[in-house]
Amino acid sequence: MSTDQRQAKRALHQGIDCVDLDAWPIDRPESERYQRRLAEIRAALNDKGCARIDGFIRPEYHAQLEAEVAGIADKAHFSHGQITPYFNSDEPSLPADHPRRRFAPFSNAFVAMDWFPTDGICLALYHHPAFQRFITDCLEQAQLYTFDDPLAGVVANIMPEGSSLPWHYDTNEFIVSLLTKKADSGGEFEYCPDLREPGDEHYDDVRNVLDGKRDKVHSLALELGDLQIFKGRFSMHRVIAGKGERHTAIFGYAKEPGFIGRVERTQQVHGRVLQAHIDAEKNARSDGLDD
Numbered sequence: 001m002s003t004d005q006r007q008a009k010r011a012l013h014q015g016i017d018c019v020d021l022d023a024w025p026i027d028r029p030e031s032e033r034y035q036r037r038l039a040e041i042r043a044a045l046n047d048k049g050c051a052r053i054d055g056f057i058r059p060e061y062h063a064q065l066e067a068e069v070a071g072i073a074d075k076a077h078f079s080h081g082q083i084t085p086y087f088n089s090d091e092p093s094l095p096a097d098h099p100r101r102r103f104a105p106f107s108n109a110f111v112a113m114d115w116f117p118t119d120g121i122c123l124a125l126y127h128h129p130a131f132q133r134f135i136t137d138c139l140e141q142a143q144l145y146t147f148d149d150p151l152a153g154v155v156a157n158i159m160p161e162g163s164s165l166p167w168h169y170d171t172n173e174f175i176v177s178l179l180t181k182k183a184d185s186g187g188e189f190e191y192c193p194d195l196r197e198p199g200d201e202h203y204d205d206v207r208n209v210l211d212g213k214r215d216k217v218h219s220l221a222l223e224l225g226d227l228q229i230f231k232g233r234f235s236m237h238r239v240i241a242g243k244g245e246r247h248t249a250i251f252g253y254a255k256e257p258g259f260i261g262r263v264e265r266t267q268q269v270h271g272r273v274l275q276a277h278i279d280a281e282k283n284a285r286s287d288g289l290d291d
Helices: 003-013 032-048 059-070 121-127 129-138 203-210 263-270 275-286
Strands: 050-053 077-083 104-111 154-159 165-168 175-181 189-192 218-220 227-230 236-239 246-251
Touching: 032 050, 032 129, 050 218, 059 121, 059 175, 059 246, 077 263, 104 165, 121 129, 121 154, 121 175, 121 246, 165 203, 263 275
Parallel strands: none
Antiparallel strands: 050 227, 077 104, 104 154, 154 246, 165 236, 175 227, 175 246, 189 218, 189 236
């Protein structure tokens, strides 16, 4: 191997040294093992809308990863309240047991991207071309882009002991997350694959789940260093309360370049906005686009 080749290899691996490249060879997309792993992930996503990429982070990096997010947990912006699976306001015209009137308490907190250490694992992964290509390949997309949003590209979800995220659907098509701290007990991720579909909410099935029926519920106990790709638009899901804190890093990618979150939503999630959000919203309005 020439000097130039060795330098190129070192440059490629810088930022993904933490990844178990033997198990998940994201640096070698042309390899047979990469293609086999990719097929497994795609099959899981197509079957259940959820793929667990276990042991993605090498064990010798677990302590560093956990400390990285735990070290900024005190910067989290907390939200508390009551939500339905649809995040809607009450609709008194519906029966009392209708899913759109079934409110449950939630407590959630997020740490914005500008608190993450610039030399840490999470930002290095997020911006690395090999990681971005891997996520793009898993989701069978032509191209995905990192956010231009200075707060939302990578965020940490902080769940203190006893907090939970009740049954809900996501507004976004997919989410990519990395468990950085497992609850001492509890804290499992539960989901109901394809509980609804375009044009049909299947309210009876949703009501059954809310009433405690488990025949459509899948449970996933993630371990520190596990990567998860989940399609939550049609699969209702929750995180149950646990003993001890649970931390997750969430990576945001968009199908179009230049994504910056809306001012109202950013204020809700992070408790603040930056000039970039204000400018982006002004530009959107001048273009005649919807808020």
